[in-house]
Amino acid sequence: MSKLDPAKEKYRGKFLLPKGQFVETPEKNIALTHFQDMEDMNRSLAAYLIEREQDKLGREGKQSFSKSTKIHHVDAWDAPGARFVDERAKALFRLITGLDQAVVDLSWANIYRQGDYIMPHAHSRSMGSVVYVVSMGDEDETDPMSGKFVISDPRLPLCCQADGRYMSNTYMPSLGAGSMIVFPASVVHMVTPYRGKSPRITLAWNINNVALKPRTERESYGIPPHPGKAKPRSLT
Numbered sequence: 001m002s003k004l005d006p007a008k009e010k011y012r013g014k015f016l017l018p019k020g021q022f023v024e025t026p027e028k029n030i031a032l033t034h035f036q037d038m039e040d041m042n043r044s045l046a047a048y049l050i051e052r053e054q055d056k057l058g059r060e061g062k063q064s065f066s067k068s069t070k071i072h073h074v075d076a077w078d079a080p081g082a083r084f085v086d087e088r089a090k091a092l093f094r095l096i097t098g099l100d101q102a103v104v105d106l107s108w109a110n111i112y113r114q115g116d117y118i119m120p121h122a123h124s125r126s127m128g129s130v131v132y133v134v135s136m137g138d139e140d141e142t143d144p145m146s147g148k149f150v151i152s153d154p155r156l157p158l159c160c161q162a163d164g165r166y167m168s169n170t171y172m173p174s175l176g177a178g179s180m181i182v183f184p185a186s187v188v189h190m191v192t193p194y195r196g197k198s199p200r201i202t203l204a205w206n207i208n209n210v211a212l213k214p215r216t217e218r219e220s221y222g223i224p225p226h227p228g229k230a231k232p233r234s235l236t
């Protein structure tokens with residue numbers, strides 16, 4: 001049992017895990033919860049991230065026609081709610097793993113525009129990964145599969161429900177603004193092509209219980225150096 005109790009921890013007077021917060025665990029080490037108190041922070045985070053996205057696209061252009069734009073280092077953002085949601089991701093990691101420490105190896109935002117998607121992949125240098133939804137963007141009447149986060153991993157019973165010997169189904173959690181999901185970093189997941197007009201924005205963390213040695217040059221490709229934590233500021 002963790003010595004720290006994530007359920008009792010606060011950041012700037014606000015509970016990281018509110019009393020009675022329901023956490024669904026569809027499979028061992030996978031947990032999903034929906035925070036109801038993030039509306040104002042999501043609005044601030046979206047405004048901040050869209051500005052950063054536009055700035056990055058203006059300087060570097062889009063990496064490819066299908067790739068979301070990444071803005072790294074959540075705890076360095078000078079935006080209301082950024083430090084809070086960063087603490088919340090670490091608290092959920094500690095709650096699910098029972099570990100005392102949560103050390104973020106890397107965190108970033110994904111801003112998806114129309115046509116963006118991510119092929120099946122897993123995360124390196126990490127025990128657990130957390131994804132938080134700032135905005136799911138627009139639903140698409142003609143494509144209910146637009147912009148879905150999907151776990152598709154034949155090693156998980158969750159994806160082998162027909163007879164357990166092979167992958168018969170994916171796991172597609174119901175996500176909305178305020179949803180947070182934690183899963184082992186080795187779990188294969190993807191995001192289907194997003195068709196909406198407004199941006200679909202998610203945050204992601206790779207977390208361990210100890211700090212890892214610095215990235216090699218090759219591992220650092222596309223990742224700017226961490227500029228240092230942002231000053232604490234009000235949550236909205």
Ligand SMILES: [Fe+2]
Nearest residue numbers: 121122123189
């Ligand atoms: Fe991912």
